[in-house]
Amino acid sequence: MLKVISFTICPFVQRITAMLEAKNLPYQVEYISLSDKPQWFLEISPNGQVPVMITENGTALFESDAIAEYLEDAYPALQEGLSAEQKALNRAWSYLGTKNYLPQCGAQSSKDGQTLKERTEKLTMAFAKVEKVLGEYRFFNSDTLSMVDLAWLPLLHRAQIIREKSGYDFLAGYPKVQAWQEALLETGLAEKTVSKDFLEKFSDFYLSEKTFLGRCKNNCSCSALNLEERCQETGCCELGEASNMDIGTGCRC
Numbered sequence: 347m348l349k350v351i352s353f354t355i356c357p358f359v360q361r362i363t364a365m366l367e368a369k370n371l372p373y374q375v376e377y378i379s380l381s382d383k384p385q386w387f388l389e390i391s392p393n394g395q396v397p398v399m400i401t402e403n404g405t406a407l408f409e410s411d412a413i414a415e416y417l418e419d420a421y422p423a424l425q426e427g428l429s430a431e432q433k434a435l436n437r438a439w440s441y442l443g444t445k446n447y448l449p450q451c452g453a454q455s456s457k458d459g460q461t462l463k464e465r466t467e468k469l470t471m472a473f474a475k476v477e478k479v480l481g482e483y484r485f486f487n488s489d490t491l492s493m494v495d496l497a498w499l500p501l502l503h504r505a506q507i508i509r510e511k512s513g514y515d516f517l518a519g520y521p522k523v524q525a526w527q528e529a530l531l532e533t534g535l536a537e538k539t540v541s542k543d544f545l546e547k548f549s550d551f552y553l554s555e556k557t558f559l560g561r562c563k564n565n566c567s568c569s570a571l572n573l574e575e576r577c578q579e580t581g582c583c584e585l586g587e588a589s590n591m592d593i594g595t596g597c598r599c
C-alpha cells in the first residue's frame with residue numbers, strides 16, 4: 347500500500363493526500379516530528395522534508411511536485427486525454443498554488459497587522475491572477491477535479507479556517523476564487539485530507555495569542571483591502587505590536 351510520511355499541519359502533505367483521496371487510492375500515513383526527525387526518515391528523504399511517499403514498489407519519492415505528478419502518471423488520470431500543452435498549463439497553475447504555501451504560512455504567523463498586510467501581498471497577487479481565469483466551470487478548468495484544484499486546496503482550506511475563526515479574509519475582493527473555494531470545500535476533501543487533530547494543531551500554531559490573527563477573534567471582517575480602515579473604525583483587532591513574542595514565519599514549512 348502507498349504510504350505518506352507526514353507532519354500534521356503541512357500544506358505540501360495535504361496536496362498529496364488530496365491527490366490520493368481524489369483518486370480513491372488506499373494509503374497509510376505516518377506522522378513524524380520535524381523538530382526531532384527520526385534517522386530512518388533522514389535516510390529516505392534527501393531534502394529532509396515531508397512529504398515523502400513510499401510507492402507500491404517500495405521506492406521513497408520526495409518533493410511534492412514530483413509525487414503529485416507521479417500519482418497522476420502512475421494511476422488513472424484525473425483528467426483523461428489532455429494534450430502536452432494542457433498538462434504543462436495544469437502543472438504551471440499547480441506550481442503557482444504551491445509556491446504560495448509558505449507565504450500563507452508566513453502571513454498567518456504575523457504578529458501584527460502591518461506584518462500581516464505585507465506578508466499577504468504575494469498571496470493576494472496569486473489570487474488576483476487566478477481570479478482572472480476562473481468562472482467557466484465548477485472547479486479550476488473543469489466540472490471535475492484536476493491536479494490544479496488539489497494543489498490550491500490547502501491554500502483555500504486554510505483561508506476558510508482563518509475567516510471562520512478570526513474574521514480575516516485572504517480572499518476578499520476575489521468572488522470567483524471564493525466560489526471555487528466553496529465548490530472545493532463542498533467535496534468534503536478538506537477534512538478527509540488532514541488528521542483528526544488538524545484544526546487544534548493549526549489553531550495552536552496560527553491562532554494563538556502570539557499571532558495577530560489569533561488575537562483578531564471578533565468576527566471583524568478584515569482583509570488586506572481594509573485592514574487599517576476597518577480596524578481603526580471598529581477597534582476590532584489590535585493593529586500594533588500587541589506582543590513582543592515573534593514566532594516569525596515558521597511553520598517549519
Ligand SMILES: N[C@@H](CCC(=O)N[C@@H](CS)C(=O)NCC(=O)O)C(=O)O
Binds near residue numbers: 380408409599
Ligand atoms: N519543496 C518541498 C517543500 C516541503 C516542505 O517545506 N515541507 C516542510 C513541512 S510543511 C518540512 O518538511 N520542513 C522541515 C524542514 O525543512 O526541515 C516539497 O514541495 O515537498
